[in-house]
Amino acid sequence: MNCTKCKTKAVIGLPRHNAAFCKGCFNGFVHDQVTRAIKSEKMCGKEDRILVAVSGGKDSLALWDILLKLGYRADALYVNLGIGTYSEQSHAKVTKFAEAVAASHGATLHLHTVEQEAGAGIKELAQLIHRPTCSTCGTIKRYQFNRVAIEQHYDVMATGHNLDDEAARLLGNVLHWQEEYLDKQGPSLPASVEGFAKKVKPLYRLSERELAAYAVLNRIDYIVEECPMAKGSKMLQYKEVLNRLETESPGTKQMFYWGFLEKQSKKQPTATTMTEKDLSVLHPCTSCSQPTTAVVCSYCKMMARAKTVVPR
Amino acid sequence: MQVQLSHPARTVEVKGPKKVKELLRELNLVVEAHLVIKGDDLVTEDEMLYDVDQIEVRPVISGGNQAEVEAKAEQKPPTDSSST
Numbered sequence: 001m002n003c004t005k006c007k008t009k010a011v012i013g014l015p016r017h018n019a020a021f022c023k024g025c026f027n028g029f030v031h032d033q034v035t036r037a038i039k040s041e042k043m044c045g046k047e048d049r050i051l052v053a054v055s056g057g058k059d060s061l062a063l064w065d066i067l068l069k070l071g072y073r074a075d076a077l078y079v080n081l082g083i084g085t086y087s088e089q090s091h092a093k094v095t096k097f098a099e100a101v102a103a104s105h106g107a108t109l110h111l112h113t114v115e116q117e118a119g120a121g122i123k124e125l126a127q128l129i130h131r132p133t134c135s136t137c138g139t140i141k142r143y144q145f146n147r148v149a150i151e152q153h154y155d156v157m158a159t160g161h162n163l164d165d166e167a168a169r170l171l172g173n174v175l176h177w178q179e180e181y182l183d184k185q186g187p188s189l190p191a192s193v194e195g196f197a198k199k200v201k202p203l204y205r206l207s208e209r210e211l212a213a214y215a216v217l218n219r220i221d222y223i224v225e226e227c228p229m230a231k232g233s234k235m236l237q238y239k240e241v242l243n244r245l246e247t248e249s250p251g252t253k254q255m256f257y258w259g260f261l262e263k264q265s266k267k268q269p270t271a272t273t274m275t276e277k278d279l280s281v282l283h284p285c286t287s288c289s290q291p292t293t294a295v296v297c298s299y300c301k302m303m304a305r306a307k308t309v310v311p312r
Numbered sequence: 313m314q315v316q317l318s319h320p321a322r323t324v325e326v327k328g329p330k331k332v333k334e335l336l337r338e339l340n341l342v343v344e345a346h347l348v349i350k351g352d353d354l355v356t357e358d359e360m361l362y363d364v365d366q367i368e369v370r371p372v373i374s375g376g377n378q379a380e381v382e383a384k385a386e387q388k389p390p391t392d393s394s395s396t
Contacts, residue, residue: 001356011354020356058372164373212347212372216354224318224370239373243344 012213015250023217030214033205034066041188043200044072048155051197052076053145054109056090058215058222059160061097063203065220067158068105074158076102077110077148079141082121083228090223097220110152112144118306123229129305133229136302143299146290149197161201164208167253168238170260186264192278195291207253208239313361315339316368328365333357336369345373
């Protein structure tokens with residue numbers, strides 16, 4: 001198989017684009033897809049300060065790498081969840097990338113350790129407060145990324161959600177007819193109210209396989225193992241189903257998600273609608289001042305409960 | 313050829329020569345969810361693999377992490393969970 005562009009030996013075939021690329025042309029393709037995503041969704045400019053949420057996985061480290069190589073001002077935040085050796089390994093991968101690659105671009109890595117603040121790792125914390133681990137993890141990550149973005153005056157927060165993540169999430173929401181969540185499935189969410197950072201997903205045009213290939217080809221050392229907390233999750237099942245469909249009919253995932261985005265864009269101007277909705281229901285948490293619909297936000301409630309049961 | 317697999321980590325012996333796509337089919341693995349690495353190099357589905365080759369079949373679906381946490385959090389009633 002030869003590269004569609006330069007006719008040398010290809011290293012990856014992309015059936016959904018009816019193309020194959022060598023390493024150089026594939027890197028060009030990936031960078032071009034991210035540039036198109038950023039420009040078409042008005043995610044950020046070269047002058048903006050970006051905070052990338054990194055986990056040690058391929059998507060977030062690839063995102064940090066791509067943004068830096070495209071000339072964006074991108075720092076990163078890693079949240080150490082305290083999941084035994086999994087967190088130790090992912091933390092080491094992030095630190096290695098920060099020192100070997102990001103530092104030469106003048107980028108900074110921020111760190112938040114759950115155990116330091118809560119007195120326990122995520123698994124123990126979830127058990128103590130009787131909540132599912134993934135839900136506890138989600139609350140903590142969203143809160144800390146938003147907190148650091150606001151406190152350190154970043155213009156935008158970027159996550160490594162890819163086409164597979166978004167297609168699987170859309171499938172889950174459609175299967176359960178959770179229409180109220182569809183508004184927030186776009187790749188660019190505005191800073192709707194004071195205290196909320198703008199959130200963007202610059203990888204939504206790239207599949208999980210393409211991002212893994214980018215990481216392998218560019219020698220990005222990422223954690224290949226699954227998060228032990230995610231085993232058997234619904235999202236993994238949706239991804240598996242979509243990948244079977246994709247193998248039989250290349251382009252299925254992009255038709256599903258991009259088609260959804262196109263339909264959404266023809267509706268009301270999403271940013272205005274979302275801002276209006278948020279303004280009508282959100283106000284500062286009485287404990288930490290981050291926006292919430294309740295008197296005290298879910299993160300502060302969770303930490304308050306943890307402090308009553310975790311020995312300090 | 314020696315083929316290294318993940319989730320769980322293990323090594324299996326597969327008789328060559330055969331193409332990458334034939335190897336994946338034999339292992340009952342979906343192309344869209346895997347990369348095949350020969351030595352240090354990524355290879356396409358039509359690449360021929362031989363008995364002397366060291367092969368890694370790497371799954372590309374990691375974690376379920378980010379999408380999972382959002383979806384699970386959002387499956388609750390839209391109270392304060394959507395705001396933090």
